[in-house]
Amino acid sequence: MPCYRCGARQTDPDHGPSPWRRGVRSDRQVLVCPDCQHGRDWTADLDHCTSCGATALVCRLGEVECRTCGRVRATERMAEPPAPSDGSGLSEEVAAALSRVLGGDGLAT
Ligand SMILES: [Zn+2]
Ligand SMILES: [Zn+2]
Incomplete structure (x- = not known):
């Protein structure tokens, strides 16, 4: 699973916990x-626990x-059903993140 933002x-580190x-x-x-x-406060984009406010959440079915x-x-x-394996590999979130990075109309070159 790729980073949802970029x-x-x-990549797994040779040793130690993953960053x-x-x-x-x-x-x-x-x-x-x-x-x-x-x-920046990267946790601001994430869901927070409704009880304690933590972002260390695990999503299950x-x-x-x-x-x-x-x-x-x-x-x-x-x-949601599994994404179709059409080979694109880009989720909605990644596409949205890319469009934000590009400033919305950055595709109009
Ligand atoms: Zn990233
Ligand atoms: Zn909690």
């Missing part, structure tokens, strides 16, 4: 690469569990 592919962070955004599990954790306090809530929308 689309970078996850990538998991989170849930709009009821979907996302990963955030180390680069996107710098410079139909529910989101907080890994900090253990609260489980149902997701607001039904689980």
Whole structure:
């Protein structure tokens, strides 16, 4: 699963914990690469636990569990079917992130 913000592919470190962070955004599990954790409050874009405010959430089928306090809530929308394997590899979030980076009309070259 690539970084939801920049689309970078996850790479496993030779040793030690991965610097990538998991989170849930709009009821979907996302990963955030180390680069996107710098410079601003990257957790602002993520879903927060309704009980303790943590962003260490795990999204499962139909529910989101907080890994900090253990609260489980149902997701607001039904689980979506798996994305078609058409080879594009770009999720909606990544496409949206790219359009933001490009300033919205950056595609009009
Ligand atoms: Zn990133
Ligand atoms: Zn919590």
